[in-house]
Structure formats: structure tokens, C-alpha cells
Amino acid sequence: MxxxxxxxxxxxxxxxxxxxxxxxxxxxxxxxDPATAVLGDNASEAAVEKLREQMGLDDPLWVQYLHYMAGLxxxxxxxxxxxxxxxxxxxSFVLPYTLELTVASVLIALLVGIPGGIxxxxxxNTWVDYLIRVLSLAGLSAPAFYIGLLxxxxxxxxxxxxxAVGAGTFSEPGKNLHSLVLPAITLGLVxxxxxxxxxxxxxxxxxxxxxxxxARAKGLAQRVVLLRHALRPAxxxxxxxxxxxxxxxxxxxxxxxxVFARPGLGKLMVxxxxxxxxxxxxxxxxxxxxxxxxINILVDIIYTWIDPRVRE
Amino acid sequence: MSxxxxxxxxxxxxxxxxxxxxxxxxxxxxxxxxxxxxxGMVLIVLIFAVAVLAPLLAPHDPITQSTINxxxxxxxxxxxxxxxxxxxVLSRILYGTRVALQVGVISVLLGGFFGxxxxxxxxxxGGKLEAALMRLVDILLSFxxxxxxxxxxxxxxxxxxxxxxxxxxxxxxxxxxIAYGPTLGLREKEFxxxxxxxxxxNWVILSRHILPNIGGELVVLGSLWTASAIRLEAxxxxxxxxxQPPTPTWGQMIQEGTTYLSNLPLLSLAPxxxxxxxxxxxxxxxxxxxxxxxxxxxT
Numbered sequence: 001m002x003x004x005x006x007x008x009x010x011x012x013x014x015x016x017x018x019x020x021x022x023x024x025x026x027x028x029x030x031x032x033d034p035a036t037a038v039l040g041d042n043a044s045e046a047a048v049e050k051l052r053e054q055m056g057l058d059d060p061l062w063v064q065y066l067h068y069m070a071g072l073x074x075x076x077x078x079x080x081x082x083x084x085x086x087x088x089x090x091x092s093f094v095l096p097y098t099l100e101l102t103v104a105s106v107l108i109a110l111l112v113g114i115p116g117g118i119x120x121x122x123x124x125n126t127w128v129d130y131l132i133r134v135l136s137l138a139g140l141s142a143p144a145f146y147i148g149l150l151x152x153x154x155x156x157x158x159x160x161x162x163x164a165v166g167a168g169t170f171s172e173p174g175k176n177l178h179s180l181v182l183p184a185i186t187l188g189l190v191x192x193x194x195x196x197x198x199x200x201x202x203x204x205x206x207x208x209x210x211x212x213x214x215a216r217a218k219g220l221a222q223r224v225v226l227l228r229h230a231l232r233p234a235x236x237x238x239x240x241x242x243x244x245x246x247x248x249x250x251x252x253x254x255x256x257x258x259v260f261a262r263p264g265l266g267k268l269m270v271x272x273x274x275x276x277x278x279x280x281x282x283x284x285x286x287x288x289x290x291x292x293x294x295i296n297i298l299v300d301i302i303y304t305w306i307d308p309r310v311r312e
Numbered sequence: 313m314s315x316x317x318x319x320x321x322x323x324x325x326x327x328x329x330x331x332x333x334x335x336x337x338x339x340x341x342x343x344x345x346x347x348x349x350x351x352g353m354v355l356i357v358l359i360f361a362v363a364v365l366a367p368l369l370a371p372h373d374p375i376t377q378s379t380i381n382x383x384x385x386x387x388x389x390x391x392x393x394x395x396x397x398x399x400x401v402l403s404r405i406l407y408g409t410r411v412a413l414q415v416g417v418i419s420v421l422l423g424g425f426f427g428x429x430x431x432x433x434x435x436x437x438g439g440k441l442e443a444a445l446m447r448l449v450d451i452l453l454s455f456x457x458x459x460x461x462x463x464x465x466x467x468x469x470x471x472x473x474x475x476x477x478x479x480x481x482x483x484x485x486x487x488x489x490i491a492y493g494p495t496l497g498l499r500e501k502e503f504x505x506x507x508x509x510x511x512x513x514n515w516v517i518l519s520r521h522i523l524p525n526i527g528g529e530l531v532v533l534g535s536l537w538t539a540s541a542i543r544l545e546a547x548x549x550x551x552x553x554x555x556q557p558p559t560p561t562w563g564q565m566i567q568e569g570t571t572y573l574s575n576l577p578l579l580s581l582a583p584x585x586x587x588x589x590x591x592x593x594x595x596x597x598x599x600x601x602x603x604x605x606x607x608x609x610x611t
Contacts, residue, residue, distance in 0.1 A: 015451065015454075018447070019451055024468060027467075029467060065441055080586050134348075137595055137599065138397075140595060141539060141588055141591035141592040142588055142591075143543045143547050143550070143563075143587070143591075145547065145550050146566065146587065146588065149566065149570065149573065149579070149580055149581070149584065150584075152573065153577050153581065157574035198432070210464075211500075247455075247456055250456050251456025251457060251458035252456075252458065254457070254458055254459070254462065254551070255547055255550065255551070258550070268554075269459070270553075272466075273462055273466040273553065275467065276466075278466075282332045283468060285459075285463065288455065288459060289454075291453075292454050292455070299606075308522075312396065
């Protein structure tokens with residue numbers, strides 16, 4: 001297992017390098033001078049020139065690139081333009097909020113989506129199947145921010161059960177979790193839609209297999225056939241695709257964080273974009289790339305755990 | 313290429329020789345039997361009609377402000393009320409259809425064209441070009457569409473044309489991936505070899521012999537991604553990085569309405585329903601088309 005993780009990590013390095021390089025180049029293509037962006041349009045030419053020199057903007061691109069990569073290799077993501085503090089300070093503050101939101105919504109999606117998919121597969125072409133399928137297609141169609149607004153309207157504005165905005169702090173776990181409920185359900189519903197649809201189609205394939213018929217012929221109970229014989233092989237693609245959906249979930253978390261005014265990586269990225277803080281933007285993109293690599297490795301680990309054949 | 317070959321290559325995998333025309337008819341029959349897809353199709357036609365006829369249908373001008381009448385609830389003259397600038401919400405929703413469809417359709421056409429081209433070229437010619445192109449595609453694919461969209465908008469700045477470019481860029485690698493796989497297999501087929509042997513050029517082979525074989529999948533992808541493109545447009549406009557005011561867009565209307573969610577929920581919820589129906593319709597049709605092309609999946 002350890003060797004597998006190590007191998008995956010090593011394989012991820014070239015991808016990460018390519019991603020970082022592309023992001024570095026994209027950010028350099030952005031029109032507008034970062035030094036002017038920091039000092040504002042009214043700054044004197046001399047001041048801008050001085051800052052340009054300090055920031056190393058006068059160096060040739062490849063020198064800047066080597067500087068940047070050398071910093072990155074030591075874990076230095078560079079300084080944010082607006083705060084002039086290390087970008088990592090802001091990222092490390094919001095990262096736990098994004099992670100708790102992601103984990104909670106993936107859990108919701110798996111707990112609701114897998115049973116939902118199994119039910120629709122078993123009760124194929126009945127009203128339950130149609131209902132859940134229409135609901136999950138609606139879930140795919142609704143942008144996260146709209147689901148969030150609906151939940152906010154019914155459960156905060158009308159019922160007053162949950163806070164509409166904010167995320168509390170980690171020193172007050174009760175408040176923090178209370179604020180997590182609506183955002184987590186928002187994102188969870190989006191992902192539930194994906195998981196349900198996928199589980200249904202995977203289960204339909206598996207249920208048509210010979211060994212499922214054999215299990216039924218032996219007289220095993222429906223529950224045993226479904227959970228022991230059909231679900232286990234079905235879990236392999238489910239895990240793989242859940243990994244992919246989780247990555248796209250990170251995109252939707254931008255919207256959820258905006259709606260509920262929660263601190264988070266997505267909201268930070270929107271802020272950096274609006275303030276034209278390209279260094280912060282670049283640092284956030286690197287963190288996103290890392291998260292994506294970690295999710296992929298996690299998927300591989302769970303894979304080998306479910307399907308022993310992969311281990312070889 | 314004989315008719316039997318054509319039949320063998322259909323995505324359905326049926327081996328019996330059938331005429332191309334009857335095959336299309338059969339596909340249409342399957343599609344028609346899929347009631348939900350038909351509902352989606354009817355909805356799309358209606359939505360396009362609304363977009364085209366918006367000036368006739370809208371009871372008021374969508375941009376004219378009337379600050380005395382700001383934040384008024386529904387009335388006989390303004391069915392869905394008036395927003396923070398006193399503009400008629402219903403008229404703005406009807407006009408918003410135009411932006412949604414324009415961005416959705418144009419970005420999918422652009423992204424679909426370039427993506428398919430990249431996939432075909434990489435799959436057909438192979439070699440270093442293939443490795444470089446597909447590596448780039450995979451990297452682009454690893455990022456969530458909204459993050460890519462945000463990054464591109466950060467580079468380009470806000471605006472309708474830039475929004476279309478940003479969304480097209482997120483769509484391009486998706487089409488490249490789908491076009492690439494089958495092309496790899498198809499380039500080894502006898503009919504491609506036959507076409508080469510009679511001296512047909514690469515571009516003729518790509519467009520006449522390979523493209524038609526993956527056309528179905530591309531259409532499905534196009535429909536599903538039109539849905540996603542409209543959702544992306546709304547999301548970016550909601551964040552404030554999309555089409556700029558005063559042009560009415562659903563995402564921006566929803567965002568502006570959030571401030572008044574508890575007193576005047578219609579300001580946000582009504583444009584959201586329009587958005588939901590539109591995205592839902594394209595998804596229904598995409599799903600239906602997929603069932604037609606691959607009867608084993610879905611129902």
C-alpha cells in the first residue's frame with residue numbers, strides 16, 4: 001500500500017509541474033501591471049518603477065519562473081499583492097472551511113445517493129424510479145447557488161432554523177457545525193444527483209450479470225443479493241466517479257461560499273480575481289491542483305481496498 | 313464502403329444491413345417514444361421562441377429604471393414585481409433568455425468545433441502532437457469547469473464576448489476527449505485504409521469517414537454542455553464576472569435579489585426558475601439522445 005501511494009505521488013509530480021507552469025504563464029499574460037495594481041492608478045511613476053524592481057518584474061520571464069519554482073520547491077507560494085503578506089497566510093485560514101464543507105457534502109451525497117441509485121435500479125420503470133430520476137436531473141440542472149438560495153429562503157429567512165450567512169469559528173464547534181448544515185446540504189444535493197444517476201446505471205449493468213442470477217437462484221434474500229453480490233463490484237466505478245464529482249464539487253463550492261458568505265478557497269479566489277491579485281490567484285490555483293492530486297490518490301487507495309485485483 | 317459496413321459501424325452495434333435513412337427514422341422513433349426527451353425538446357423550442365419574441369412578449373422595457381417604484385411586489389401591471397431600480401422583473405427574465413441562449417449555444421459551437429478538431433487530429437495523426445495535445449487536454453480537464461472559467465475571466469476581464477470565450481475554453485477539452493478515443497480505433501479500420509489507398513487526403517478522411525461515426529456522441533455532448541454552459545454563464549454572472557449590467561441576465565438578477573430574499577423572494581427565485589427550466593430542458597434532450605444512441609444505458 002505504501003509503495004502504491006509513493007508511486008502515485010511520484011507520478012503526480014510531472015503533472016503538477018506542468019500545471020504550475022501553465023498557471024504561471026497564464027497569470028503573466030493578464031493585461032495590466034501588477035505593480036500599478038498594488039499602488040493604484042494615481043501612484044507616481046517612480047514608485048511604480050521601484051516596486052516593479054522589488055517584485056522582480058523587470059527580470060526576464062525565465063528568471064522570474066526559476067525564482068518562482070525555487071520558492072515553490074521550498075513551500076513558498078509567494079506574497080499576495082494586496083496584503084503584501086505571504087499568500088499562504090490567507091489560504092491556510094480559509095482552507096479548513098473549504099475542507100469541512102467538501103467532506104460533509106461528499107458524505108451526504110454517498111449516504112443519500114447510493115441507496116437512491118440502488119432503489120431506482122431495482123424498481124426500474126416504476127414511479128419511484130421516475131420520481132428519483134427527475135429529481136436527480138433537476139439536481140444536475142440547478143446551479144449550486146440557486147439551491148443554496150432556496151434553502152436559505154426556506155430554512156433561514158422563513159423558518160429561522162439555521163444562520164443564513166457566516167461560518168462561525170473552529171473554537172466554537174457547535175456554532176461552526178450549525179452554520180455548516182445549509183451549505184453542506186446545498187453542495188451535497190448537487191453531488192447526490194450525480195451519485196444517484198451513476199449508481200443506478202452501474203447497478204443496472206451488474207444486476208444483469210450471471211452471478212447475480214446465480215445468487216438469486218440459490219434462493220438468497222434480495223438484501224443479500226443486492227448488498228453482498230451486486231454492490232461490491234458496483235462500488236469500483238462508483239468510487240472512481242465520486243472522486244471526479246468531488247473535484248467538480250470544489251468548483252461549486254465557490255458558489256456556495258459566495259451565497260452563504262462563508263470563508264473558503266473559492267470565495268478567496270473570487271476576491272483575488274476581482275482585486276486583480278494575481279499572485280494570490282496563482283497560489284490558490286496551485287493549492288487547487290494539489291487538492292485534485294490528493295483526491296485522485298485517495299481514490300486509488302480506496303480502489304485497491306475494494307478491489308484486490310488492482311493491487312498487483 | 314458497402315451498406316453492411318455502415319450498419320456494422322453504428323453505435324447501436326446492430327449488424328443487420330439497414331438503409332441509412334431508415335436508421336435515422338428509427339432513431340427519431342426511439343427519441344419520440346422517450347417522453348421526457350420530447351418534453352425537453354418542446355421546452356427548448358418554446359424558450360427559443362421567447363428569446364426571439366422577447367420585445368413583443370415583454371410588457372415593459374427591461375432596462376428603463378423607475379426609482380419611485382423600486383422594490384414593489386407583484387401587481388396587475390408588473391406580474392413579478394419590480395427590482396431595486398424599479399425595473400419590471402418579468403420583462404428582465406424574458407430578455408435574460410437571450411443572453412442565456414446566446415452564450416450557451418455560441419460557446420458550445422465554438423468549444424465543440426475546436427475540441428472536436430483537437431481530438432480528431434490527435435487521434436488520427438498520433439505521434440508527438442497527440443502526446444502534447446492530449447496531455448494539455450487532461451490537465452485542463454482536471455480542473456472543475458467553474459474554476460477554469462473564473463481563471464479565464466480573470467485574464468480576459470468581464471463582458472459577453474469574453475464570457476463566451478471563457479466557457480468555450482472550458483468546453484473544448486471535453487469535446488477533445490470524446491472525439492479522441494473513437495478516432496484512435498477508427499483510424500485502424502479497413503474503410504480508412506481503403507480511403508487512403510484510393511488517394512483521399514487526410515482531411516477528407518477525417519471529415520467524411522471518421523467524423524460521421526462520432527457525430528452522435530458529439531451531439532449528445534453538445535446538448536448536455538449547452539445546459540452546463542448556461543449554468544456556467546449564470547454562475548459567473550452571479551459572482552459578478554459575467555455579462556455586465558445593465559444587460560439583463562438571470563445570474564445577475566438572482567444575485568441582486570439576494571439582498572431582499574426575505575421581503576421580496578421573487579426577485580431571486582423567479583429568474584432562478586427560468587434558469588432551472590432552461591438547463592433542465594437541455595439536459596432532458598441530451599439524456600434522451602443518449603438513450604437513442606445507446607439503448608442499453610438509461611431506460
